[in-house]
Amino acid sequence: MTDVSYVPGDQTAIVGDRCWVLIDAAPDSAVVAEIWPVMQGEPELDALVASLLRLGLGHAPDFALLVATDGRHRLICRGRSGATLTGGGSPGRVDGTGLSTWRECQVDEAVEQVVLGAPPAGSDLRLPASAGVFLARGIVVDLAPPLTEASGPASPVVSSPASLQPAVLPPAMPALATAAPVPPPGVMRTGPDGDSGTTRYDYLFGATQSRTVEEAAVRPADESDSGLPFPGPPAQEPSPRHARPPEPLGPPASPGPPRLPEPPGPPRSYRAPEPSSQPESYRPPGTPGPPDPYRPPDLYGPSDSYGPSDSYGPPGLRGPAPGGLIDAVPWGPDPDDPPSGPTRVARIGPRLERRPPGPPRPPAPPRPPEGPDAADGTTVMRGDPLRIASGPVSPDRIGPTVHALLCPSSHVNPPNSSACRLCGVPLPPQDPVTVLRPVLGVLLLSTGDVITLDRGVVMGRSPRTEFSGGERPHVVKLPSGDGEVSRTHLEVSLDGWHVLVTDLHSTNGTIVVLPGRDPERLRPGEPTPIQPGTLVIVAADVDFRYEAAE
Amino acid sequence: MIGFRHGVATSVGRVRQVNEDSYLAQPPLYAIADGMGGHGAGDLASALAIETLTGCARLGVLSVPGVLATLDAANQAIAGHEPAGMGTTVTGLASLETAGGDHLMVFNVGDSRVYRVVGGRLDQVTVDHSVVQELVLAGTLTPDQARTHPRRNVITRALGSDRVLRVDHWLLPALAGDRYLLCSDGLFSELAEDQILPLLTGGDPQQAATALVDAANDAGGHDNITVIVVDIDGDDEQAADGDRVADGDTRPRDQLPGSHD
Secondary structure, rough: OOOEEEEEEEEEEEEEOEEEEOOOOOOOOOHHHHHHHOOOOOHHHHHHHHHHOOOOOOOOOOOEEEEEOOEEEEEEEEEEEEEEEEOOOEEEEEOOOOOOOOOOOOOOOHHHEEEEOEEEEEEEEOEEEOEEEEEEEEEEEEEOOOOHHOOOOOOOHHHOOOOOOOOOOOOOOOHOOOOOOOOOOOOOOOOOOOOOOOOOOOOHHHOOOOOOHHHOOOOOOOOOHOOOOOOOOOOOOOOOOOOOOOOOOOOOOOOOOOOOOOOOOOOEEEEOOOOOHHHOOOOOOOOOOOOOOOOHHHOOOOOHHHHOOOOOOOOHHHHOOHHHHHHHHHHHOOOOOOOOOHHHHOOOOOEEEOOOOOOOOEEEOOOOOOHHHHHHHEEEEEEOOOHHHHHOOOOOOOOOEEEEEEEOOEEEEOOOOEEEEOOOOOOOOOOOEEEEEEOOOOEOOOOOOOEEOOOOEEEOOOOOOOOOOOOEEEEEEOOOOOOOOOOEEEEEEOOEEEEEEOOOOOOOOOOEOOOOOOOOOOOOOOOOOEEOOOEEEEEEEEEEEEOOOO | EEEEEEEEEOOOOOOOOOOOOEEEEEEEEEEEEEOOOOOOOOHHHHHHHHHHHHHHHOOOOHHHHHHHHHHHHHHHHOOOOOOOOOOEEEEEEEEEOOOEEEEEEEEEEEEEEEEEEEEEEEEOOOOOEEHHHHHHHOOOOHHHHHHHHHOOOEEEOEEEEOOOOOOOEEEOOOOOOOHHHHHHHHHOOOOOOOHHHHHOOOOOHHHHHHHHHHHHHHOOOOOOOOEEEEEEEEEEOOOOOOOOOOOOOOHHHHHHHOOOO
């Protein structure tokens, strides 16, 4: 039996018969309404977590969840919500601070009391609670007398020396797992096939569909095994532009010990150690190594990897479920954002931002920070790692953007174009899209070199190279032209879709020859638009032509 | 002609189990790749990138289109390699001749960085492709706040994650006497720029690289740390092209023989 009381406060306590949740959300919020029916009867851990994370990891509230399932208690804490355990073993505090997912642990039998929420103070008002929803800042669950069913030999966890099992993170978040304490061998509950006892919930997000899940976490490396179509070319087929197909990687070139700097010397390259050299903390003793060195141990194998000792979740919910829940994947296209043809993305450099019809608008402001993703500094990618295979995603905002019209070949064009600047095809009626500014052309130098106009260019005989603020241009050192070229002679700048050239008060000036026009001397310091085909003369034998090649 | 001297240091750091950074220090090409993906995917991705760039470096003569095509090849190689979903940053420095003179091409995808020491201060050439960089550009964060922001590790571009890769690159004249720093985020997330600068400018490139990695480890070593320090050498500063007037005044055209301007 359990005695439950609560400490009044401004969060929401949801008390059930075998399940207790303190959630940092209003009592009338949708998440509370959703989890209440799930908590009735025999609560399923999977379903509880799915309810709590219905908004996706990026927006889910902090919560502390204690659930009695199959004779044991499991505790899941997300964010600052946590739990304080007292009684036998080594009591302590558990919370999800610093993790972008949550912390999950098994509560040792010897634990007598679990307080969900703020650590209890002696002076706190405590009121008895039966099933219901309360405004609270803490739930006190007295577990004594201990549950009797839990001590069977089939439950290796009872041998745990600590009151808590070390944090168990879903393997969907390997990056975070590195920050969690690593259990000594033998402590983790181990299925016959090497299942580490951790549980994957990420497939549950399919129903709620949120890309922010991926924003917060690293996807398991071989999740594509779950049947996700990857409409790209065959995995091993080298690209036609592949200068040199990747060779099978041999043993590490120099996997040397940490903190040992390489001596100075001749050219060398370093390769990080092979994955097989990873510590095998999560591989139970005796488990044979994975057959494929790049395939991690069966931490996230197929659905049958849930061993019989795994006690939660009906069979239908284990692993990628047949139908229903797995229909959508977190990294799939947003259901509110129907994909346009994948070729639109594949064929053009910048990624597209879909825009509703109407006047052009500036790019969306950056999103505010969403969570302590950097708990251990692991680099993760924003958005879905498989966006190669998915539809348009939000544009990366580093670099100037422009509004553009697309030709049937997905070339981007200025909004006032009637025909494609690259292929000449008439542009169909359409609303402009916002894209990162494409390369606006090239400068063909009289030296035979090509400068790409992906940014502006400052040129001169010995041009200044210091820039602060704004976008750093290319800096190109020109031949001296027998001394005619000034140190910092001119600048080619990009403004939206326009290419402008400015003489930077050079000694001898700059001459432009627009197509079909007479040569003109630039007024010093005055940006002048130039068209494709324009010749810019810097000195008698130093010039360049602007062309609109991409 | 210019030449290069370099020093390299890398460390797994004090927290991680695996060094997912890879690097290439083979003039005329220097690069650092910081892999991501976990469970062996990160170091594989960075190794694939460096592997591909090594082939490019062996060609000896580099060009902007050549380096970009190589990075594109690396992108395809990583995207097409199992396990899916891995990626890597890559940043680097390539020496090439353009416009009849020695230039450097700095390139970047992700949040590793290239700095140049200029006028006794640190000039960050690359712009991170990261969420916090976007917040900095939007004025929401200062660069110093970005360094410790919880989402500083979330990047917005990587090799292996976009079918069409967009590489930032910058051309710079190769000036004798310049020193460049290439580093993974394990360095600058531990050390502020005013901590980096004195270590970077003290000693030869190898001493500087070692000192920087040691300092980042002393500061916590929460991530893999890789540093390449490159010095640009020349017979005589600014005289690389043998142009006697390179540093002198520009000659007005009407003083030039045969000028009719």
